[in-house]
Amino acid sequence: MGIVIRPWQKGDLEALRKITWQSWISTYSSFIPESDLRSYFDIHYTEASLFSRLDDPSMQGFIAETDDHIAGYARLFFNRDENRLYVSSLYLLPQFQGQDIGMRLLEAAEGYAAERLVDELWIGVMVKNRQALVFYRKVGFQFVREEPFTMGKTTVSHLIGYKKLGRSPFINQKIYTTFDGGGNHPEPHAERVKSLPELCLELLSEQKKAWQDLREGYELLKDVKERDLPCKGFSVRLQYNPGRIKSSMAEVGEKNVRERRCFLCLDHLPEGQKEILYRSDYLILCNPMPVFSSHFTVSHLDHRRQAIAEHIDTFLQLMADFGSGWTVLYNGPTCGASAPDHLHFQAAPSGQMPIEKEIRGEKRLTLMTQVYGILLYQVRDLGREVIILEGDEPMAVGSALKGFLKALKKVLLIDEEPMVNIAGFYKERKWHLVIFPRRKHRPDAFFRKGDDRVVVSPGVIDMEGVLITPVEKDFERLDAASVEDLYKEVSLEGETVQRAIAAIV
Ligand SMILES: [Zn+2]
Incomplete structure (x- = not known):
């Protein structure tokens, strides 16, 4: 023709x-x-x-x-x-x-x-x-x-x-490999399709060789100092990580975000960075300012605002694709996302966050309700509000999360996405979402002047119990009482969370 x-x-x-x-x-x-x-x-x-x-x-x-x-x-x-x-x-x-x-x-x-x-x-x-x-x-x-x-x-x-x-299309020069789910190679003698974690770890090791900033970022990670701090009923790990100063201090106000160059847009990605094209719509990148020994950012190909409800399917799919042993993280646009205008998640191997042990076993969990057949628990004695959703049907898990967010909006009388951080993982054929409803992003101490200032900017990693302090003085001086106050200050009140649970329809 x-x-x-x-x-x-x-x-x-x-x-x-x-x-x-x-x-x-x-x-x-x-x-x-x-x-x-x-x-x-x-x-x-x-x-x-x-x-x-x-x-x-x-x-x-x-x-x-x-x-x-x-x-x-x-x-x-x-x-x-x-x-x-x-x-x-x-x-x-x-x-x-x-x-x-x-x-x-x-x-x-x-x-x-x-x-x-x-x-x-x-x-x-x-x-x-x-x-x-x-x-x-x-x-x-x-x-x-x-x-x-x-x-x-x-x-x-x-x-x-x-x-x-x-x-020539920029994207072609930047793609290390593509991940479409791995189920598309039925020929019996075809090479085994690599799992998503395998591809990510391969990318990380290649990128450490080829991309100097990343290598340096991981070098710095070797020098971070950590100390465990027992608090009332829970514990946190303080991490003194000077490499994170830029992220902790990031101006996330609307005007600043609008005027800066978006660092997740494909055109602006650093020279030397390569990505995994994930299911046609997302890129998996190595985070050049890591908190963990492997730390990835999963960002949408398009410059679209951070929002969980419309993208819950991808969030759950990522957990399933990474599989047990990995955690996928989400920061709401006004409570921890360093690029609130560019949709992204993070992924890291599990086992590095204190809260993971603390919620294991059901001693602290109170079953509050079932939504679409999904169990909703409230967790006691963690010094911050924590909700867990658990279920084996992704559509139902997604609907339950949306139902909870909608109820929070109703109780808080807001139209926009309620402030939440979410950590999720897929284990024993079930999705587990650990949700932190928030009252504010940064504590008052962040905005104090001079010596009184404490540079902590809690996002999902901090809420999971790894408290990042990019300033050494803060790392030295934070004690149990100040950490307990900090969590209390940035978490939504228990009573409000209860009302939201009751308002889920
Ligand atoms: Zn962007």
Whole structure:
């Protein structure tokens, strides 16, 4: 089948309408009601409005034509305010998808951009249009912003991204290997597929050889000082880790975050860093400022805000893929995440956090309720509020966590995600989530001046009992009473947590 790409003409109007509508129905109707698609279409895709676009000098369009069919089109829009060229639509009839026609249209768009001396091509793609996101990322787009997009009465999330022209897809140069679940090699003599932990440890050892900053980060880890501090009913391990000063002191206010260069975006990753592409959407990276002897960051390929409810499936999948012996960590956007604007988790081998022993056995656990068949425990005498969810059905575990977060919102009278840190692991065919509901991120002592200042910035690792102190003086002077006060100050009150448990529906 020969494909010809040519500029659009007025005679193409009817075909443009048909292609747009059919591709919307096949792609969007699973998440946008047809009535909303229709009302949007009836406003923006009338013959008259298309006709005016064909005449608009800030627009250009390309048609992909087979011998007897118009198979698809791309529309480009030059946004003068932003001085940017957007691919504002790229649609194919369903029967022509997956045949490289999209790629051909994109090449025509790039050619046009080059003629106009533009070196970037921008695009917006709906978050739920996963196939398209995977395609655009593969050809070199990076998504850097999330925005709402409304069609009729439905508002969906939209990712805005760009491609630097004339550069081979950045991602290809950065990928060490790919992990898709390992179940795709049924041939009997195929090499055994490596497990995710094996791949991660391999990456770490390769990266220590090839990437100097990482090597130095792990060298520094050898010199950290630790001391165990028994407190009332529990114990913490203080870690004096000067390498973590940047992370502990990170300005996580909205304005600072907006103005800084996001250090998890693919384009900004340090030279020398390599990643594992995890299930098409995430990168697993070695953390260059480790707290543990192997410490990984799992970050989304797109610049999307930190949020647990929408990404709980990945969180649970990561636990299962890492398997028993590993812990996956989540910090809420306002209580410990150093990049609240870029979705990420962490992973590390289990057995390094004091709380793991303390919650083993059920002596401290009180079964409070069952949600979707998932057991919800409250843990006593840890000096901070701890909730445990346990179950063997990932969908149900996810729903139970969402139910708990929703109840917390209701009790706290807030709309945004309640402050939580979560550590999760998969053991004996069950998911275990250890949840720390929080009242504040940093204790007052963090904001004091001079000698009174204590640099602790509790995130999930600290709540798990490894209290990071990047300043030596704090490491020396923190005692049981101050640690007990600290946990109490940053944890949500027990009474509020109880009310939230009672409010789960
Ligand atoms: Zn980012």
